[in-house]
Amino acid sequence: MKHILVIGGGIIGLISAILLKNQQYEVTLIEQNEKLGGLLQSSIASDGLFFDYGTHIPRETGVKELDTILFESLNKNEWNMYDYLKVGNYFEGKLNIDSQFIDVTRMDSDVFVKGLFDLLHTTPIEDSVNDADIYLEQYFGETFKREIFAPILEKLYGKKLCELHKNAHKLFGYTRIICGDQFLSSNFKKSSFFDDKLANTNNKIGISGLKSYYPKKAGIYKFVEELEILAVRTGVNIMKNKTINSMELDERMVKEVVLSDGLNLQCDYLIWTIPPSFLINKIDVDHQGAIPQFRSVGLFNFEFDTPFLVDNHYIYCNESIYKTFRITLYSNLVSSVQSSPYTCTVEILGDLDEIQLISPESVVAELLSMKIISSKAKVLFNKNTIIKNGFPIMTNNHYDNAHEIEETIHKKIENIIMLGKNSNKSFFMEDSLRDAYEILKKKDLI
Ligand SMILES: Cc1cc2nc3c(=O)[nH]c(=O)nc-3n(C[C@H](O)[C@H](O)[C@H](O)COP(=O)(O)OP(=O)(O)OC[C@H]3O[C@@H](n4cnc5c(N)ncnc54)[C@H](O)[C@@H]3O)c2cc1C
Structure with a gap:
């Protein structure tokens, strides 16, 4: 039976391990901490008082096999299920409790009118565009780019738009704006060109059908606990408080890894969900390029x-x-x-x-x-x-840097797959889960 080692027990390592174990491989998950979950943690201040590590509200991915693993074993009496999340946003001195999207009608009327004029005159994005400054100007028009997105993205990234990747705004969901009431939005949205840029005025309108989940009494770490039980039941061998010390390469294949406690593990495939920099140090490759920040x-x-x-x-x-x-x-x-x-x-x-x-x-x-x-x-x-x-920090060479690191590693090791947030292919849970699933499928491992 083939032995797959999954390095890193965050959500991506955990779900990948279960997916692979379901295919009858021998699977060992190695986590450096005493708890699994990675960024999905909750700190307990006192009885009933918990705080998560940021906003972590898992949502269905729309991939049946993944959603079965993620949500089917949850005891529904202990979990809230939401058809949509009540997301609001604060902009121009006002709270909008109905939508996460920026409502440009709240801006000064001069700016709003000029912005709307620019928006209505936008044309499809040119292929040659590769920074956020030009992309956002072509997408939302010069006024909204300058007045809204330049200051917000500079606050979030600490960089000017011209230093950022053309997709930098998407990380924070700045893909649409509200520029009128629902009647106006619905009419504009009939055009596929404006549909992409304009949002409905309320979270309830146009929901995807994918459910989100959160525990009734605890923080999101409960999700990790439930998944860990499932992983153990499935037969994943979980090793905590351990990391990799070194690895044995035969040609371009990792055959064996030595763990921090001296244990040797045979390996046919390595699933890597931790920062690649850790690997670069272990396998003695010369990587001169920039590392994503x-x-x-x-x-x-x-x-x-x-x-x-x-x-x-x-x-x-x-x-x-x-x-x-x-x-x-x-x-x-x-x-x-x-x-x-x-x-x-x-x-x-x-x-x-x-x-x-x-x-x-x-x-x-x-x-x-x-x-x-x-x-x-x-x-x-x-x-x-x-x-x-x-x-x-989605600088304009963010993906190139990540890709270059992965190439460098692949030149040295063939039987490795890099997944999850640390691979820099995606950041959010849902995207990273879908990516991981697609990549494992493409490699014929699931
Ligand atoms: C503040 C914040 C807010 C976020 N909000 C959202 C959100 O609203 N929605 C959303 O979908 N996503 C959100 N995310 C992103 C989400 O956290 C990630 O998509 C997800 O947690 C990535 O999981 P992962 O398994 O790829 O990586 P990680 O969670 O980083 O897991 C990696 C694991 O590897 C382990 N590890 C590291 N080094 C080693 C080593 N040398 N040996 C062994 N193990 C090692 C770590 O301990 C960790 O357990 C947020 C992230 C942050 C930082």
Whole structure:
């Protein structure tokens, strides 16, 4: 029986291991920490008081085999299932609780009219475009690019549009705008050209049919616990607190790996879900190219003594002068009727030293100004953490750099497949899961 080693026990390693085990391979999953889940973690501050590592609300992928593994074994009494998520956004001094998309009608009327004029005069994107400055100008028109996307993307990435990849805005879902009421939007959306650029005015309209899930009583780590039980039941051999020390190569094939505790494992295939830089150091390759860079994320966790003023599951802050990127409101996720504890996490992107200087008080002031908490709300608990390598900085050579690293590794090793967020092919869970599935299928492993 072929032995496949999966390195990294995040969601992608875990699901890949189950998919492969279902094909009767011998599968060993190796995780350096004592807990699986990678970025899908919840910290427990006290009984019933939990905070996740950012917004992690799993949604069906639309791939039957994946969705069966991900969601079928969940005890539905313990999980909330949502047809759509209540996502809001704050822009131009106003909270829009009905949509994640920016409503340009809230802008100064001069800017709005000029922006709309530019938008209506856009033409299909030219093939030669490869930076965000030109792409967004051709996609949304010069005014909206300058007034909306340039400041927001600079806040999130710390880079000018001309330094960013043409798809940089897509990472944060800035693919559409609202530029009128639903009647107007529906009419414009009849044209496929404008359908791509314009959003409906409410999350409820045009839902995909894919369900999202969140535990009724705990944080997202419960999802990992359930998947770990499934992996063990399926027969995946899980090894925690271990990593790879070295590997034995025969021609271009990894035949054996030696773990940190000295254990030797035979290997026919290596599924790599951890940063490639770790591998480059192990296999002695000369890689001179650039390595994809990541933005740090500050997670500011709060418990308040009073309910939130909104019932959103999460809210994006599109105000470029505010530090907040996104707020996840757990009290609205675990139950449709808010009950204590009233907890949320505010995510802030920035350079590490920049984030270290941000005070919890200034974050609370932004929540207050956005009218997410009342002026009477008192903080009962707060704690912040920083994820050093959070969101990828999508510079215009981001994918080229990632591709070059993968090529370099493949020149040295044939029987390796790089998957997940760390492979830099995709970032979000759902995309990374679908990509992993497609790649394993293409390689005829599943
Ligand atoms: C702040 C933040 C917010 C996010 N919000 C969302 C969101 O709203 N929606 C969404 O879909 N996605 C979101 N994501 C992305 C999501 O977290 C990732 O898509 C997903 O977690 C990637 O899983 P992974 O298995 O590829 O990688 P990871 O979760 O990074 O897992 C990699 C695993 O490998 C292990 N490992 C590392 N080095 C070694 C080693 N040397 N040996 C052994 N094991 C090792 C790690 O400990 C970890 O367990 C967010 C990410 C961040 C940072």
